[in-house]
Amino acid sequence: MSDVQTEFQNFFKAAFTVDNVIFGFDDGDLKVLLIKRGEMPYEDNWALPGYFINEDEDLDTAAKRVLEELTGLRNVFLEQVETFGSVNRHPFGRVITIAYFSLVKISNYKLQPDSIALKAKWHSISKVRDLPFDHSDILSSCFEKLKQLVRIRPLGFELLPPKFTLTELQHLYESILETELDKRNFRKKILSMDLLIDLEETQEGVAHRPARLYKFDRKKYEQFRAEGFTFELKESRKKMRKAMINHQ
């Protein structure tokens, strides 16, 4: 072995992990899946699910594994967000963690009976606070990234069941963007994109006029995307500007 290789192998080593912010949407509310820690440190605290990365495992693969062990789900949307590595972020030593977020349809989600997932639970994102380690920072960072991405890519559909109403879709966007949207403008915009298929079905058993059901036309989206189309959902810039002017 060359000197360089020897030096290389003796160089500083640290543990590395992935943490996964798993978002879901249910009951008109954006949720995040937390687990109750079964070990030190911070035993019995709610925390983000995460685990060590195996020696022969790529980063994305590790993030997928964490997700699958916990929820049994594969093929979900997954995105790397940011790496956290403050010297003292973990009390037992240097641990650098790569944060991912993923989007799951809660209706598909099943507790995996023989895993740490027994202690997993969905929490409303607006109510989560005081997570251990730097998990609050990780959660904020992932939420910000979601907010940003949802405006330029059709991610919302990853969080909804295959058939959904326009009002459900609107509420989802409102939860993510933390703003209110105008019903008519939202519908006009989303329908004008020509990415929803009207299923010509309606809700049943609701105590009001039943809503039409739609599904996302993934095939058409892929085709548009290949042609340079970018999904863009706005309605917020002007509000901010006005707020600014009033404030001056």
Add this chain to the structure above:
Amino acid sequence: MSDVQTEFQNFFKAAFTVDNVIFGFDDGDLKVLLIKRGEMPYEDNWALPGYFINEDEDLDTAAKRVLEELTGLRNVFLEQVETFGSVNRHPFGRVITIAYFSLVKISNYKLQPDSIALKAKWHSISKVRDLPFDHSDILSSCFEKLKQLVRIRPLGFELLPPKFTLTELQHLYESILETELDKRNFRKKILSMDLLIDLEETQEGVAHRPARLYKFDRKKYEQFRAEGFTFELKESRKKMRKAMINHQ
């Protein structure tokens, strides 16, 4: 030491590095600073500057250190972008690297005489190819991030000398966004933001009508930002959409 701690310390360990994509702008062209590697592997190849993260060092600190050792510059814009950790990205072992980009004013840049920087050189971004390891992917990822950020934050000014002309600013944006901008629309937009100070000076010694010099009003920007203003530079969505329609 508890069992958990023992297990923890015996867990798989890997080497951690930062790689830094250092952008500069000169001569109407976006540049990236590469170093000629002095060691194996890929000895004598041009590559991104990077180094191991010290045991007692935060990630951002390591990225800043790499930059300072190479250029002597402090207090430059620096942003974490993405972490690369494919199992086989480094031939000598598992190396996970956290990619940053930074923006420097080339006019401030001095070679650091006693460093690896002796072998550093600015390369036009359009001409760089075939970098070792996965450095081409890292470069693309950072360039994409720059493209994205430059639209929503006034980063361009980090790359220009303190006094600049509107044409220089326009060319900078054109290099980063890889598109052409309309001169009148660009000026209208950028001046309407009220973030440039007209220095009431002009260029000297140019063989054409001398241009006015401006500087960026950082104080005003910070004030606007606190009030919710977002810097936004566009002029490209519609072009894309038209291209798409023509293509159908």
Add this chain to the structure above:
DNA sequence: TCAAAAGTGTTCTTATTACACCCATGG
């Protein structure tokens, strides 16, 4: 006097916003 880049306004088109009433269902 020529070459080279600076500087400057208007019109047209498209996107965004604001806003209020009737409809279908279950209880």
Add this chain to the structure above:
DNA sequence: CCATGGGTGTAATAAGAACACTTTTGA
């Protein structure tokens, strides 16, 4: 028949895109 959420259109405003000529300087 009432409560609940579903569904619809238009007008005003703002932002973006297209476009051509005159000015100032050094060589």
